Amino acid sequence: MSDNTPGAAVVWLRDDLRVSDNPALAAAARAGLPTVAVYVLDDTETVSRRLGGASRWWLHHSLAALAASLEKRGTSLVLRRGDAAEQVVAVLRDTRATHLYLNRRYPAPERQQDEQVAAAAAALGVQTVSSAAQLLTEPGKVVNADGRMFGVFTPFWRAAQRLGEPRQPHPAPSSIRGGLTVRSEPLESLGLLPLRPDWAAGLRETWTPGEKGAHRRLDAFVHARLQHYADGRDEPAAEASSRLSPHLKFGELSPHQVWHRVHTAQAVPQAVREKFLTELGWREFNWHLLANHAQLATENVHHQFDSFPWAEVQPDTLAAWQQGRTGVPLVDAGMRQLWHTGWMHNRVRMVVASFLIKNLRYDWRLGEQWFWDCLVDADAGNNPAQWQWTAGSGADAAPYFRVFNPVTQAQKFDPAGEYVHQWVPELRDVQGPALFEPWLHGSMAGYPDPIVDLKESRRQALAAFEQMRRAPQLVE
DNA sequence: CCTGGAGTTGTCCTA
DNA sequence: TTAGGACAACTCCAG
Numbered sequence: 001m002s003d004n005t006p007g008a009a010v011v012w013l014r015d016d017l018r019v020s021d022n023p024a025l026a027a028a029a030r031a032g033l034p035t036v037a038v039y040v041l042d043d044t045e046t047v048s049r050r051l052g053g054a055s056r057w058w059l060h061h062s063l064a065a066l067a068a069s070l071e072k073r074g075t076s077l078v079l080r081r082g083d084a085a086e087q088v089v090a091v092l093r094d095t096r097a098t099h100l101y102l103n104r105r106y107p108a109p110e111r112q113q114d115e116q117v118a119a120a121a122a123a124l125g126v127q128t129v130s131s132a133a134q135l136l137t138e139p140g141k142v143v144n145a146d147g148r149m150f151g152v153f154t155p156f157w158r159a160a161q162r163l164g165e166p167r168q169p170h171p172a173p174s175s176i177r178g179g180l181t182v183r184s185e186p187l188e189s190l191g192l193l194p195l196r197p198d199w200a201a202g203l204r205e206t207w208t209p210g211e212k213g214a215h216r217r218l219d220a221f222v223h224a225r226l227q228h229y230a231d232g233r234d235e236p237a238a239e240a241s242s243r244l245s246p247h248l249k250f251g252e253l254s255p256h257q258v259w260h261r262v263h264t265a266q267a268v269p270q271a272v273r274e275k276f277l278t279e280l281g282w283r284e285f286n287w288h289l290l291a292n293h294a295q296l297a298t299e300n301v302h303h304q305f306d307s308f309p310w311a312e313v314q315p316d317t318l319a320a321w322q323q324g325r326t327g328v329p330l331v332d333a334g335m336r337q338l339w340h341t342g343w344m345h346n347r348v349r350m351v352v353a354s355f356l357i358k359n360l361r362y363d364w365r366l367g368e369q370w371f372w373d374c375l376v377d378a379d380a381g382n383n384p385a386q387w388q389w390t391a392g393s394g395a396d397a398a399p400y401f402r403v404f405n406p407v408t409q410a411q412k413f414d415p416a417g418e419y420v421h422q423w424v425p426e427l428r429d430v431q432g433p434a435l436f437e438p439w440l441h442g443s444m445a446g447y448p449d450p451i452v453d454l455k456e457s458r459r460q461a462l463a464a465f466e467q468m469r470r471a472p473q474l475v476e
Numbered sequence: 477c478c479t480g481g482a483g484t485t486g487t488c489c490t491a
Numbered sequence: 492t493t494a495g496g497a498c499a500a501c502t503c504c505a506g
Contacts, residue, residue, distance in 0.1 A: 151503085152483065152501085152502050153483080154484085155483090155502080398485080400498090401499080402485090403486075404486065404487085405487065408487075458487085
């Protein structure tokens, strides 16, 4: 770099791997300085959780797409690995940057890291410019009469909507000045792809990571599926859900883009549109919750659950749940869909979670960790919040006595067995009542007997909750 | 200030 | 066969 340039800009990308509606990138483009974007793969766990296996596969492809998109616009993506704060400060030094652009993060450890980096940048004479991008509403802006985060979803979402419509999304900058030379790791050296064995075939069949794939998915959803969303979203075989979650998790789409696209789909009744937008509301709620509970993935929101008598883990039993060999068809179908595609239908997520927590009485954290490793959409807010919701320990959670019966759920939401047939080939020739309760109809070749008695384990779960309620409560 | 109703996603028993 | 109530406790808010 020559010494007479007026400055340089670094855009630090994290959960915002897109060029359109990216306020940090747009601000850098407007400033007109020579610019690089940087992404740091940080496995040190000093701040953020190490990404799970399925997410690492996704990240590889998302970064490849982003790098190509940035190069087309005239700049480049620098990849680093290691401690994120150290690496970003090193890039600021190497580029003799004058400006650092980023989109804000809200969980306490991430917020502190961003403040620490801003302070180190200031010491180098670098000005940090931060923007709001990840959420429709920033934590702290949606509060109850006491000025605190809502503990119940519906008042939260009503209050969020009273703040007005989310801002309009911005188009991608057509060009961003480049010209900076900075050391970058080759993408392949990050080791994000599974090699031996390569278990990602099902992911490749199912997904197109990256911003372009995200917009194609959004288009397809709004055109074909949105109108069936309200009545079809509960049926796992109906394919009525948007499947936008992994794109949102990596920030290939902003929630503003999704909100406005759905909100303005005039061909679809307003009640149906609002039903879907409420799901974006839950994403907001869960991330606001994370901003208030940094340990959401490890600590009960309701500390009463700290004394819950979880069952001792039997490794074979846990493995049977993880691998879809429980002998309960809907549970097995869901767990195999997860393993094959990195995704599971939301209703089935509740069923398999209820099965682990209430029928096996295993600590919800075990399930949360498995989902974290297997889901392409597991994020730090939604994944633990949903597990705590099912356990009953979370905010506005399901009441403890609500135990899903996986047989009844299958009868209600997969009555023709399409979903089970798709994912449990051993039962492909089984029809009617035997598909819901194969153990009542003689042994099925190659399909296991249930690992737990549904009725008796439900009774024991309710008794365990009763024991917890009677336990003396420690003052928090 | 008090009060009553409502609140993502359910199941089981009884009349 | 089917509809209604029980199953907790708490938060939020409208009246």
